[in-house]
Amino acid sequence: MRILRTAGLALLTAAAVALSMTSASAHDPETPEGQAAARAFLADHRPAERHAVLDTAAGVPCVHGKADIYPCENVDLLSVLPLSRMGGGNGNDVWGWTDPSSGKEYAIVGRTNGTAFVDVSTPTSPRYLGNLPSNGGSSNWRDMKVYRDHAFIVADFITGHGMQVFDLTRLRAVTTPQTFTADALYREFGPAHNIAINEETGFAYAVGSNTCSGGPHMVDIRTPKSPKKAGCVSQDGYTHDTQCVVYRGPDAAYRGKEICFNSNEDTLTIVDVTNKAAPVQIARKGYSGAQYSHQGWLTEDQRYFLLDDELDEQAAADKRTKTYIWDLARLSAPVHTGTHQSPATATDHNQYIRDGYSYQANYQAGLRILDVREVASARLTEAGYFDIHTAGTATGFNGAWSNYPYFASGIVLVNGIEQGLVVVKPTLRGSGKFENTTDTAIPDGGDPVTSSVTVTGVPGNAPSALEVTVDIKHTYRGDLVLDLIAPNGSVFRLRDSGPDSADDLLATYPVDASAAVANGEWRLRAQDVNRADTGYIDAWSLRF
Structure with missing residues (x-):
């Protein structure tokens, strides 16, 4: 072993x-x-949390820095599926699959004792479909990726685990949870720490295995159920993680070639793997502050690479999460141009870039989302976060292991070591969220009051599925009548009064506002229609 x-x-x-x-x-x-x-x-090992399933019709919006029990900003909570409800163990990596025939979205959830499959096509009510057991034992480190409707799964430490291949189309027929078997097993390595797949070429790259000196073990998976060894990258020894792409970046010398960007413990190492029989190392570059080069991701133009280092926060006096920014104008000479420091103190782990944002799973700080629009100036800006680790934020190996941000629906999967699968929905730049957080008192049995939101920059009319989220503090919410008033004066009834003796109102209402122009002043009108109770509008928002 x-x-x-x-x-x-x-x-x-x-x-x-x-x-x-x-x-x-x-x-x-x-x-x-x-x-x-x-x-x-x-x-830092702790057992899985045994909290209740969060399964609501509309999810829980992020209001005043909280969604349910979770600290947040610009990220709403849709659901939580604890590990106890999807096969047990502790959590690790996560990936996603979209069924091309139905458009349904599925989570592939790594756990110490296997891989769970969850239907998240109704993200507020995830449905556990079953478990693919680990091949030969338990491991804290499991990783998976998807190619041509198949999942490819590896695990570290387990001597004979190999790479499991699972046909995801089998999930279409599942009505009750079941125990699955793999469709194929690749045995040319035993344990492996991570796996990357270049979906454009059909090659998988298992890293941190017991072969290739720990470097990328290349596998031809173009016929998914018949994987074949294609070669090794061993010049720089152990690779912890990698991203391999058909290169279309600014360095003309390598355009059209297949390039791997390896996080190699203390360096960023770049390798040309176009010829699998004879890979060529292009660059091997260290950086100040390196402790353990863990993982990284290219910006969408392939000019810059964001790298996370798993041990630098523990080693440095400043414990804030750090992201290292590399300029790859020349692949043979990568330049470390700057380091972003998060407002949060936490150890970082996995990040992925989509639509100008880096989605980072930073352990005890949860999901952190960075705007990368100013990366050319070595500047990143935090645009939102969702912290699944409610016990506090510090360096350490608890909380968010990884995330998956690539679904067309815009939902993001977060897998927690102790927490299980958390499904969230960011409301970032361009998402059309407009909010008023100024308190407005609602008099007892008095005239209606209004709170305004001014909408700008949204072309045309409002959508037929405009979402209105309200957070109202009140001692008897059954007294409340709520209306939404559009800029053209159209009135949409959100809620009538009725028997409901509970305190406070936190709810989201869908409105068909397609006849109203989007831009202008929108008003939330609230009235208490009976005596003896008071309250106020704490916050409310529109999402286009």
């Missing part, structure tokens, strides 16, 4: 190994950095 490769692994206590059935093979055991990362991860 790989965990016996070095005497240094004796630093891992027998109790820790027995607790989680994992090892420092998750981080190269032949380096002090890898051993330190594994020891730190095991020391």
